[in-house]
Amino acid sequence: MSDTIKTDVLIIGAGPVGLFAVFELGLLDIKTHLVDILDKVGGQCAELYPEKPIYDIPGIPLITGHGLSEALMEQIKPFHPVIHLGEMVTTIKNVGDPLYQVTTDAGKTFECKSVVIAAGGGSFQPKRPPINGIEAYEAKSVHYAVRKMENFRGKDVVIVGGGDSALDWTLNLQPIVKRLTLVHRRDDFRGAPDSVNKMRALVAAGHMDLKIGQVSDLEGADGQLAAVSIKDKDGAVSRVACDAMLPFFGLTMKLGPVSEWGLEMEDDLIKVDVSTFETNRHGIFAIGDINTYKGKLKLILSGFHEGALMAQRVHHYVHPEKRLVFQYTTSSTSLQKKLGVV
Amino acid sequence: MPKVTYIEHDGTVHTVEAELGSTVMETALRNDVPSIVAECGGGCTCATCHVYVDEAWLEKTGAPSEQEETELDAAFDVRPNSRLSCQIKVTEDLDGLVVRTPSYQGR
Numbered sequence: 427m428s429d430t431i432k433t434d435v436l437i438i439g440a441g442p443v444g445l446f447a448v449f450e451l452g453l454l455d456i457k458t459h460l461v462d463i464l465d466k467v468g469g470q471c472a473e474l475y476p477e478k479p480i481y482d483i484p485g486i487p488l489i490t491g492h493g494l495s496e497a498l499m500e501q502i503k504p505f506h507p508v509i510h511l512g513e514m515v516t517t518i519k520n521v522g523d524p525l526y527q528v529t530t531d532a533g534k535t536f537e538c539k540s541v542v543i544a545a546g547g548g549s550f551q552p553k554r555p556p557i558n559g560i561e562a563y564e565a566k567s568v569h570y571a572v573r574k575m576e577n578f579r580g581k582d583v584v585i586v587g588g589g590d591s592a593l594d595w596t597l598n599l600q601p602i603v604k605r606l607t608l609v610h611r612r613d614d615f616r617g618a619p620d621s622v623n624k625m626r627a628l629v630a631a632g633h634m635d636l637k638i639g640q641v642s643d644l645e646g647a648d649g650q651l652a653a654v655s656i657k658d659k660d661g662a663v664s665r666v667a668c669d670a671m672l673p674f675f676g677l678t679m680k681l682g683p684v685s686e687w688g689l690e691m692e693d694d695l696i697k698v699d700v701s702t703f704e705t706n707r708h709g710i711f712a713i714g715d716i717n718t719y720k721g722k723l724k725l726i727l728s729g730f731h732e733g734a735l736m737a738q739r740v741h742h743y744v745h746p747e748k749r750l751v752f753q754y755t756t757s758s759t760s761l762q763k764k765l766g767v768v
Numbered sequence: 769m770p771k772v773t774y775i776e777h778d779g780t781v782h783t784v785e786a787e788l789g790s791t792v793m794e795t796a797l798r799n800d801v802p803s804i805v806a807e808c809g810g811g812c813t814c815a816t817c818h819v820y821v822d823e824a825w826l827e828k829t830g831a832p833s834e835q836e837e838t839e840l841d842a843a844f845d846v847r848p849n850s851r852l853s854c855q856i857k858v859t860e861d862l863d864g865l866v867v868r869t870p871s872y873q874g875r
Contacts, residue, residue, distance in 0.1 A: 474808040547807070556844050556872030588841040611846050616838040640846065659848070676842040678816065679807055 429535070433459045433508075434744045436528050436538040438515045441469020443714030443729030444544035445498040450737035451542075452505030453761055456744050459538075460507055461530055463514045463549045463682075468495030470546055473677060484727055494726075504766045510534065514549055518687050524709025524743055540740045543696060543705075543712040544729070549682035553675040555586070557644055566649035567670045572599070580604050584654050584666055586641055587674035593617035595672060596625055596634070606634040607666050609656055613638050637666065644671070684716070692718055702739035703732045709743050711736045770863035774801045774819075777871035786858040792867060793817040793854035803869035810854040815842040817853040818873055822866035829856055829865070845870055 435451055437444045440462035448458045466472050471480075471491030479488050489497070513530040518541055521527045528536040552570035554560060560568060572578070572595055583603045585596050588610040594617075600606045608625065613636075615622045629636045642663065643655035653667045681694050690697045690706040695718035698704060703711050713736050714729035722728070741750050755761045762768040769785040772795055776782075784799040786792070796804035796817070805816035812835055821829050826849055832840065836855045840846050853867065 470808075474813050475811040478811045478813075553842065553844075556870075611841065612837075614837075616841060640844070675844070676815070678814070 431536045433457050433538050435540045435542055435740060436536045437542045437544055439469060439544035439546055440467040440509055441546050442471055442494055442498055442726050443733060445502055446730050447542055447544055447733040448502040448505055448507040450733045453764060454737050454741045456740060458507045461510045461513050461515050465512045471495050473550055516683050539743045540709045543716055544714045545684060546715045547679035549680055550677040551680045553678045555673050557641060559644060563649050563651050567651035569672050578603050578670060581669040582667060584609060584668045584671045588615045590617040591674040593621040593625055597621060600628055600634050607637055609637045609641060611640050703736040704739055770858055770860060773866045775868045776803050788858055790858050791854050792856040803874045804853060805873060805875055812836055812839050812852060812855055815839050818843040818870055819851055819853045819867040820847055821849045821851050825865050828861050844872055
């Protein structure tokens with residue numbers, strides 16, 4: 427496999443804890459790649475509370491989720507981590523002692539000496555509308571993402587939602603589909619005003635339909651959608667014939683493939699040794715919200731601590747020939763050289 | 769202390785004491801009401817603490833803010849009495865509050 431990406435450590439999750447792990451590993455001359463399912467770094471800080479203040483980062487009285495992500499990116503810059511966004515790690519295979527082959531759903535393969543799982547609450551995945559029987563249509567005629575626009579050419583398409591994803595795909599798909607219907611629960615959209623105006627112009631010109639209501643029922647056979655029922659706020663139901671439906675209700679955290687990696691778990695969390703944060707599989711570590719141990723606190727600062735201890739153990743696997751000498755960034759010229767400050 | 773009652777979709781009733789100034793979401797988590805998820809921890813950014821306020825209490829809880837109304841777009845089966853429980857603060861006035869949780873929501 428010539429296109430395998432070789433690195434010392436692969437970090438799963440680019441939230442604050444995954445990002446800081448790059449720093450702690452970098453100080454020990456350990457090179458890293460990161461994979462994250464989101465299209466941006468920061469994890470929950472970026473997805474759930476970018477503008478909300480965080481008050482419990484030591485030494486920083488107040489910082490927003492977005493601010494913390496930015497500051498961490500600045501802090502780890504000297505170590506040049508390679509970040510792979512919009513991808514989910516699917517398998518971890520043991521191919522040496524320890525040497526791991528890790529694959530993603532985007533078809534990438536990594537080979538690394540250690541794997542660090544910093545996956546927080548799992549992976550962010552699209553919310554599934556609680557409509558009876560929707561599972562049967564998924565991947566066939568109900569889609570939570572558009573992989574190829576061509577798949578929708580000439581079809582009757584229903585898009586559901588009021589945010590930017592719903593509006594962007596409405597504007598992108600409208601020119602190529604047969605008929606587009608946008609369904610939203612209220613006649614008010616949180617998406618970018620420019621997109622809202624463009625959508626309203628298309629509706630006014632009769633090029634697409636806008637229905638105010640919520641999808642209550644699906645009709646079809648063998649996974650092929652034939653129509654959706656839409657209930658308005660007074661309970662009146664109308665039916666829209668369609669070939670495909672695209673619901674956009676944002677993301678929710680699901681554990682995802684973590685449970686399939688042969689790790690000892692408790693209540694969907696990974697059990698670790700508290701002196702190294704290593705799991706039951708040698709060379710696989712878990713830090714941050716995804717792990718559990720006696721006294722565990724799901725705090726960002728705990729995840730930072732866990733990353734520092736993890737790095738000490740990872741050093742044994744990556745540089746077995748080197749003796750690890752504990753040093754401080756304040757006084758060590760060697761560490762300061764790595765940080766690029768001397 | 770004021771009391772809040774949560775009625776789950778299957779009829780399970782939880783009547784619990786709520787601390788003044790805490791939110792209806794926090795009170796649910798502290799008392800293990802399983803149909804309040806609160807993925808974002810109270811940031812009004814995930815819509816997983818969705819409740820239906822009992823009609824008799826609508827006036828006292830008031831209407832959702834614009835931000836909350838926007839976030840309700842990411843919830844399902846939204847009704848006129850829908851609220852995100854992280855945005856309802858417990859006051860003396862709300863002693864006895866009754867909220868119902870949607871069938872799809874749960875941990």
